Amino acid sequence: MSINQIVTPLDSAVLETKEQYKVYFKIVTHAFEELVKSIADKRLCSEIEANFVKQYCELITYSLEAFRIKYLYDDEEKMRIDLTESGFPNYLEFRYLYNDLELRQQHIGKLPKVEELKQEFLDTLLKNKRPIPERRLQQAASIIYYSSVERQYIFKRxxxxxxxxxxxxxxxxxxxxxxxxxxxxxxxxxxxxxxxxxxxxxxxxxxxxxxxxxxxxxxxxxxxxxxxxxxxxxxxxxxxxxxxxxxxxxxxxxxxxxxxxxxxxxxxxxxxxxxxxxxxxxxxxxxxxxxxxxxxxxxxxxxxxxxxxxxxxxxxxxxxxxxxxxxxxxxxxxxxxxxxxxxxxxxxxxxxxx
Missing domain, CATH: 3.10.270 (Urate Oxidase)
Structure with missing residues (x-):
């Protein structure tokens, strides 16, 4: 690995709150959608090139959605945004995401069963009239993350x-x-x-x-x-x-x-x-x-x-x-x-x- 490929957490800032996550992901996803549309509509590329750009950008937006699900209810880990001329997630985030999915089954095995969690949510909301605890929301988000995100659709290096x-x-x-x-x-x-x-x-x-x-x-x-x-x-x-x-x-x-x-x-x-x-x-x-x-x-x-x-x-x-x-x-x-x-x-x- 060359020195240019080495990245550290010092190269990034973190998103601290759920509100920041929501705004950030909406901005980046919307920006990519508009970018792809403009490249095609304004004919900045040939038609075949524009189609390939669309496919690659779909991998990026898919990865962003995976980040959103992963971090929305995670109080322990914070997502890093690059501090240099970027505005995008730090590359480390993509690597961590890919590594997570390689250990998918191990993570799922540590989480509650889906049906048990559903029943608990219904009882808490309908019977007890109380909000869902943050810890349980985090576990539910983790289940969605590990069970729905497909590794082959993540944008790799x-x-x-x-x-x-x-x-x-x-x-x-x-x-x-x-x-x-x-x-x-x-x-x-x-x-x-x-x-x-x-x-x-x-x-x-x-x-x-x-x-x-x-x-x-x-x-x-x-x-x-x-x-x-x-x-x-x-x-x-x-x-x-x-x-x-x-x-x-x-x-x-x-x-x-x-x-x-x-x-x-x-x-x-x-x-x-x-x-x-x-x-x-x-x-x-x-x-x-x-x-x-x-x-x-x-x-x-x-x-x-x-x-x-x-x-x-x-x-x-x-x-x-x-x-x-x-x-x-x-x-x-x-x-x-x-x-x-x-x-x-x-x-x-x-x-x-x-």
């Missing part, structure tokens, strides 16, 4: 997508996608690579491709470095275009980074200009394409590698209408640096008591 064949792209007839949760930035990233094969059948090379991607492209790095690493390790693969999507940071009341967008949101919330539910999402897309190739090595071990064009960077900011107004009033110069005008998305309305 590296998520491998399948290779698909493109019928209308002769130069790059294959597309592969993958996603990862970068442990340095504590944010999810999604990548796409369009490629061809040189004197090799896909089935014979498929597992090798998956193996190399997980070894060389499982963390955030400059796209030209990622492209070269993949190209170097896969001599029979001819990559033609690689795209990396950075989903975040998420700017909201729980974020603690030094970004100007986050500070503008926080200041407006403090001044009551914006509601507690105000948020914005940054989105960045890096793309590079092959412009040719060059030979590396000697006559007996020659390998042709791709020549990559300078990385094209596109930056976007998504936020509700009122938040965008605050940005134009306070940080117009930051908005001018975006690839296009801020993208308006639906606001989140929090009811009393969240």
């Amino acid at each position: 590296f998520v491998q997508g399948k290779i698909v064949e493109l019928g209308n792209n002769a130069e790059a007839p294959y597309l592969i996608s993958w996603a990862f949760y970068d442990v340095t930035h504590n944010r999810p990233f999604i990548c796409f690579m369009y490629f061809d094969l040189y004197k090799e059948k896909l089935e014979a090379y498929r597992q090798r491709i998956y193996q190399v991607l997980e070894q060389t492209a499982d963390r955030n790095m400059d796209l030209d470095m990622m492209a070269y690493a993949i190209d170097k390790r896969l001599p029979k693969l001819l990559p033609k275009k690689i795209r990396k999507i950075d989903l975040g940071p998420l700017h909201n009341v729980f974020a603690k980074d030094e970004l100007i967008v986050t500070h503008t949101v926080l200041e407006a919330i403090i001044k009551k200009t914006l509601d507690l539910s105000a948020f914005a999402v940054s989105l960045r897309m890096d793309e590079t394409v092959s412009t040719g190739d060059f030979a590396e090595g000697n006559f007996f071990s020659k390998q042709y590698l791709q020549v990559w064009a300078p990385t094209k960077v596109s930056t976007y900011l998504l936020a509700p209408h009122r938040v965008i107004q605050v940005f134009y009033d306070n940080i117009p110069e930051a908005l001018h640096e975006l690839t296009q005008e801020p993208i308006e998305i639906s606001a989140l309305k929090l009811q009393n008591g969240a």
